[in-house]
Amino acid sequence: MNDLWEGVAAAFWLVVMLDADLMEITARSLQVTLTAVVIAAALGLPMGAWLAINRFRFRRLTIAVLNALMGLPPVVVGLVVYIMLSRSGPLGVLNLLFTPTAMVIAQVIIVTPLIASIAHQALRDLWADYHDLLISLNTTKGQRIRALIWDARRSLLTATLAGFGRAIGEVGAIMIVGGNIDHLTRVLTTAISLETSQGNFALALGLGFVLIGLAIAANLAIHTLSRTERAGRW
């Protein structure tokens, strides 16, 4: 019990003093996750919009697959990306294994279906409202997608933040493809895992505080956004 309290106190000081290691790891976490979320949003939002406004043969199946992909175990994603990027794998020549880029790739795969799926739900309802009007105005497909994305931007930002929340706390996949290498691929979650196993509770807890802080910030942002959405301001 004493250990724990000492750990908490030490962690508190690490955070307050802006400890160099802690800052470096936090910065890398944010860099990897933000990059992944931006890419995932650039893929997932138009994908969701496209699914919302197009009727095609395997639409239901596609949506079912998308929803299933949302539940992909990150460890398995990590394993597959590892195999693809390993020296003998199809993308081995790129030499990406154990780099932040590999971690970004894994996170993009984990987060894109989530963003696409939430976006699809939000845009499907809006499309039902807009359908007749946008047809009557002779809009092109591209214009329809743009109008939907713009007018649903709050829900879509919420979807993106949900993606951020999932990615920032993820450990399984990035541990496998990143390797948790000091000063190279170590991020908050993998560092917590390592420091805990080595008994460095102070640093582990300090990292944990930062991680929790980031997750809470993302959730507060979602909460605020969906409140303003309901209140009808935009």
Add this chain to the structure above:
Amino acid sequence: MVAVLPLDLKAATVRRRGRHIIGPVTLQVKAGPPTIVLGPNGAGKTTLLQLFHGLVRASSGQVSWAVDMPQADLAQAYVFQTPTLMRRSVQDNIAYPLIVRGVARRAARRQASEAAQSVGLGAHLEAPAHVLSGGERQKLSIARAMITEPQVLFLDEPTTNLDGRSVREIEEMLMAAVARGTKVVMATHDLGQARRLAGDVIFIYNKGIHEHGPASGFLDAPVTPEAAAFLNGDILE
């Protein structure tokens, strides 16, 4: 500007989910004073307007304009029975059809602002569209439909459920459009409105055009007993 009218229907029939809704309809909509579509609920007024506008397809027969399709599409606008408001400001709602046509945002917004002023929505330019009252929403829809200066304006019961003042203001908007040469084609169940606006009347009954003729003739001396009963306020099945 090339005239898109007359609009010509030749034995046009609409089926939906295998059900025969309306037709065969053969008629001409010509330039001039408003054409008013009358008929009991469920008779097919909305379907006929959407067939004119191209929102529903004829399952058989033909719908054709005096010009080819892309050109005809650009010369018409449609006001839905329930106003569809985009989740944007009043000004951006009205500007949207211009933006779709490639007008620069700034110019489109300026034009939209003028249009909003002219229909009495000037005080609400920046307000989200959905805070408007029922009458204001319908004015927004009409202003949005007219922003592209269509030759033909379709309206589906635009004043249903509105208070007298809104009805009057909307009719004034329509009269002004008619004076500028816009062809108005409107469904209504308000016989007073038909009397005030109509040049000719299309009466739909029993899945077809039961009567079509000049308003004065139809409203004062209908030919068919069904039209007489309808004008009399009797319930038509």
